[in-house]
Amino acid sequence: MLFEISWEVCHKVGGIYTVLRSKAPTMMERWGDRYCLIGPYHKQSAALEFEPLEPGEILAPTLEALSQRGLQARFGRWLITGYPKAVLVDLRAGYERLKELKYRLWREQQVSTPPDDPETNDAVAFAHLVRELLGEHSRQHPDRRVVAHFHEWMASVALPGLAQASAGGAPIATVFTTHATLLGRHLCATWPDFYERLAWIDPDVESGARHIYHRYCLERAAAHAADVFTTVSEVTATEAEHLLRRKPALVLPNGLEVKKFAALHEFQNLHARYKERIHEFVQGHFFGAYSFDLDNTLYFFLAGRYEYRNKGLDLFIEALYRLNGHLKHFGSDKTVVAFIIAPAATSSVSVEVLNNHFLLDELRQTCADITRDLGRRMFDVAATGQMPDPQELLTEQETVLLKRMLFARRRTTTPPIVTHDMVDDEGDPVLAHLRHRRLFNAPDDRVKVVYHPEFITATNPLFGMEYDEFVRGCHLGVFPSCYEPWGYTPAECTVMGVPSVTTNLSGFGTFIASEVPDHARRGIYVIDRRSKESGPALDELAQILIDFCGLSRRERVQLRNRTERLSELLDWSELGQAYTNAHEMALARRYETPMARTP
Secondary structure, three states: OEEEEOOOOOOOOOHHHHHHHHHHHHHHHHHHHHEEEEEEOOHHHHHHHEEEOOOOOOOHHHHHHHHHOOOOEEEEEEOOOOOOEEEEEOOHHHHHOHHHHHHHHHHHHOOOOOOOOHHHHHHHHHHHHHHHHHHHHHHHOOOOOEEEEEEHHHHOOOHHHHHHHHHOOOOEEEEEEEOOOHHHHHHHHHOOOHHHHHHHOOHHHHHHHOOOHHHHHHHHHHHHHOOEEEEOOHHHHHHHHHHOOOOOOEEOOOOEOOOOOOOOHHHHHHHHHHHHHHHHHHHHHHOOOOOOOHHHEEEEEEEOOOOOOOOOHHHHHHHHHHHHHHHHHOOOOOEEEEEEEOOOOEEEEOHHHHHHHHHHHHHHHHHHHHHHHHHHHHHHHHHOOOOOOHHHHOOHHHHHHHHHHHHHHOOOOOOOOEOEEEOOOOOOHHHHHHHHOOOOOOOOOOEEEEEEOOOOOOOOOOOOOOHHHHHHHOOEEEOOOOOEOOOHHHHHHHHOOOOEEEEOOEHHHHHHHHHOOOOOOOOEEEEOOOOOOHHHHHHHHHHHHHHHHOOOHHHHHHHHHHHHHHHHHHEHHHHHHHHHHHHHHHHHHHHOOOOOOOO
16 A cells, blocks of 8 residues: 655645646556545645545554544545545644654654744654554554655654664555755755755755754655655755765656647647636736737746745846847837746735726626627617618717726826735845836836736636636746756646746756757757856846747747647656656565566
């Protein structure tokens, strides 16, 4: 039986959620009901993603035994494609014994944890429940071989304890996958030359200086205790070998569930449909102040965690500044609307922005009402055999109403560059950079900027569409990260047929560079940030954006077709084999016999 343990089971935090969710159908095909996920219980997300059910005969005795010990675990199915089993454990039982658990952690692993670190406290409480659950399952089923696959440090604190138990006879094979090292993420945010320094970094000193030494020790202990240590890319494998002091046995690239269309033009139709939805946002945001030709407008976007330097936000804004200057200098008739989607601290959506979109919706409804009445009048006149007079189709009342709507939408101020009221408006790095480069959405700017400091969802009052729909409607994704262990955002663009920019410091970028020699021609531009300083890398990015703006509509359609054809490379049906290899290796090392393959 395979248990996969993560903080993001039925609970979206970051990229691991996408890994688990998109991989589930492949895991169910391989393991069936012998596959179960374990995560912490989060009431709000579980209400939407988790269906409570009665456990079957395999897990029922285990959960009953835990309940008798006061440990609450909810069994059910994750409401995603594949419908996999899931057990969500209540952290409160772990918190009741937190002091004791921390003492045991110090006694067994010599790791001292501070009392005021909520994330570590959560991880320690979760580890206790996972250890109890897996240990009880092994006692209930002593003849059943078990693999426990842990993702990231917060879910893996139980791993060293399980390894000690396995040494005493409890048969649990373990796999640990780090998707990004803790220390690497911290160091890269402040060291532009992180990868050049990597071989000379003292992890104990650097983690201590950043007050994460205890977390680092927990992550390192998990890496060394696992039967099989893995990571998601060659970039992160090198990083983990130096910082965690163990070379990963395997690389497990992150895939996606790829939906293939029967006809090639279908995904192009989706692009056109969702581009119209983005047009509506642009009309509400900009057109009260001035207008531009939407048929000659390109949509670029960057989305991801708010890590100003790691995610390349600084490089993206600088490249937009150069692109704006270039398009203005050469009198281009192209307009670029660049979206920055990076969650930050906000108080609310801007009242001004909401009002602009409300007025557009009101105008749309007014026009719909007038169109309905106008059509009826046109039919009544035409039915008599006469030609309707265009001058008489609109009534005086309708004309006045339309004029009032138009006057209400007129604005003398430039459209805002941010859609929300920020908690720290003056200190926000993105806003500071945009203001420094005077990207203010002036009428003569060829590059317009919309900074949306929240993820895009269907319930969003401004876009009213899902994130994947937004991506499909855009023309180019730009992700010039200098620290990106994998990089789901450009991968998602690829499977949707949207060209993208990535770097050779991202796992996805190195994967594509090795697998697709002509990747730029196929719509995936890989910037060299490994051997180039920021200046030359910026030159390369700016030139890519300039060249993309020079493509004709036909050339962009052809590029999207070539991009979409690469999606099979990223399908879990191909990449899932790496997970099977890791599980087989763990079983062979723990049980000294390979896993029997199912037909």
